[in-house]
Amino acid sequence: MIITIANQKGGVGKTTTVVNLATALASIDKKVLVIDMDPQYNSSMSIGVYNPKLSIYRVFSNEVKINQAIQKSQIPNLDVISACEDLAAAEYELADDENRNYLLKGHINSVINDYDYIFIDTPPTLGLLTISSLVASDEILIPVQCEFFALEGLSKLIKTIDAVKTNLNSNLKLNGIVLTMYDRRNSLSSLIEKEAREYFEAKVYKFNVPRNVRLSEAPSHGLPAIIYDLKCSGSQAYIALAKEFLERSMDQIGK
Ligand SMILES: Nc1ncnc2c1ncn2[C@@H]1O[C@H](COP(=O)(O)OP(=O)(O)OP(=O)(O)O)[C@@H](O)[C@H]1O
Ligand SMILES: [Mg+2]
Numbered sequence: 001m002i003i004t005i006a007n008q009k010g011g012v013g014k015t016t017t018v019v020n021l022a023t024a025l026a027s028i029d030k031k032v033l034v035i036d037m038d039p040q041y042n043s044s045m046s047i048g049v050y051n052p053k054l055s056i057y058r059v060f061s062n063e064v065k066i067n068q069a070i071q072k073s074q075i076p077n078l079d080v081i082s083a084c085e086d087l088a089a090a091e092y093e094l095a096d097d098e099n100r101n102y103l104l105k106g107h108i109n110s111v112i113n114d115y116d117y118i119f120i121d122t123p124p125t126l127g128l129l130t131i132s133s134l135v136a137s138d139e140i141l142i143p144v145q146c147e148f149f150a151l152e153g154l155s156k157l158i159k160t161i162d163a164v165k166t167n168l169n170s171n172l173k174l175n176g177i178v179l180t181m182y183d184r185r186n187s188l189s190s191l192i193e194k195e196a197r198e199y200f201e202a203k204v205y206k207f208n209v210p211r212n213v214r215l216s217e218a219p220s221h222g223l224p225a226i227i228y229d230l231k232c233s234g235s236q237a238y239i240a241l242a243k244e245f246l247e248r249s250m251d252q253i254g255k
Contacts, residue, residue, distance in 0.1 A: 001249060002108065002118045003175060004137040009153045010124035012145040013180035015042040016215055016225070018121040020235065023047075023224040024242035026077035030116040033070065036083035037104070037133050038123040044082035047073045048222030052084035059107055060090055066107040075227065079115075091128045100128055101168050105136035126160050134164045139175035141245075144196060146182045146189040146208070151196065174203055175248060178241060182208035207240040 005014045018034060026032045035056060036043045044050040052058075054069045059081070069081045094100040104120075112118070120137060122130040134140060140161060144150050165172050177200050183189045197204050209215075212234030218225035226235045 001116070001139065002112070002120065002137045003139045003141055004120040004122060004130075004133040005141050005143065006122045006130050006134065006157070007142050007144065007153070008124055008126045008130070008157060009145070009150070012124075012150075013143040013178075013209065014124075015046060015121050015219075017141070017143045017178060017180065017209070017238075017241075018043050018119045019046045019219075019224045020215075020226050020238035021242055021245060022078060022117070022119050023075055023226045024239050025117055025245070026075055027226070028242075029077060031077050031079075031114065033079045033081065033111065033115045033118045035081045035104070035108075035118060035120045035133075037087070037129045038083055038121050039085050039088035039129075040123065041083040041085070041087075042219065043121040044080060045222065046219040047075070047078065047080050047224060049073050049080040050082050050084075052082070052086070054082065055084035055087060056081050056104075057084055057087040057090060060087075060094075060103055066111055070111065075224070087129065094128060101132050101135050103128070103132040105132070108136050126157070131160075131164065131168075134161065134172060135168045137169070138171060139173045141175045142177045143180045143209075144177055144192075145180050146186075146192045148188060148192075150192050151199070175245075177204045179204065179208040181211040183211045205241060205244055207237055207244060209237045209241065210234060212237075 005018045022032045022034050049071045058064045059066050059069050070079050120133045210233050214229045214232035215225045215234035218228035
């Protein structure tokens with residue numbers, strides 16, 4: 001199953017969610033691949049795997065095949081295709097290419113069967129890199145930061161998902177919405193939660209990810225928080241989230 005993590009709003013926890021959900025699933029013996037589609041390459045760095053010569057951009061420019069671009073991380077069962085700064089150029093280099101929206105889908109097919117889950121991290125835009133990730137995916141997972149304006153951009157994102165469904169990938173489903181950086185002491189967090197749950201109902205994950213400084217420290221060590229500090233509240237939240245994620249994907253298979 002291929003899942004894109006997207007939200008065009010910056011800094012909402014996309015990368016943190018990709019890295020820790022992927023690690024949690026790898027630790028229970030699922031085979032997991034993370035594809036970093038963000039030219040900021042934060043998820044590559046957070047997992048400690050970064051090699052611009054093997055980045056997904058080199059796959060798009062046909063310098064390497066996708067299976068050659070896969071790098072093993074130090075975490076068993078967790079592989080990565082890294083990004084690099086040059087990936088930003090793909091947006092305009094391919095602007096006139098009529099197949100540009102199928103950029104990733106064309107390559108990803110040959111590795112699908114090697115993994116239980118492929119997570120795609122995207123940049124904070126709704127440009128080509130995010131759209132082509134959605135076109136290649138079965139599902140989208142949206143992290144929403146519990147802050148003022150958090151829900152404002154969501155309607156545009158939902159419209160974009162609908163447009164992708166109508167025109168490019170009719171299979172795309174909304175996996176769910178994860179509330180991140182939740183602060184129990186802040187009434188704004190509970191207000192955002194209330195609004196999100198009222199509007200998106202069961203699509204919102206039961207578990208919120210709390211604001212937790214350990215989650216923000218971990219990337220500087222090149223380690224997912226779950227490996228850096230398993231006991232911290234952030235890691236425990238991502239483990240709970242991974243369980244819920246599995247339940248949701250079972251439901252999908254059952255349907
Ligand atoms: N639950 C959390 N508690 C505390 N800090 C967090 C939490 N989640 C993420 N952070 C930190 O907040 C910042 C933004 O998170 P992250 O990089 O995951 O967001 P993003 O949506 O991927 O950002 P971008 O849009 O730039 O790609 C990072 O410094 C990260 O370490
Ligand atoms: Mg990111």
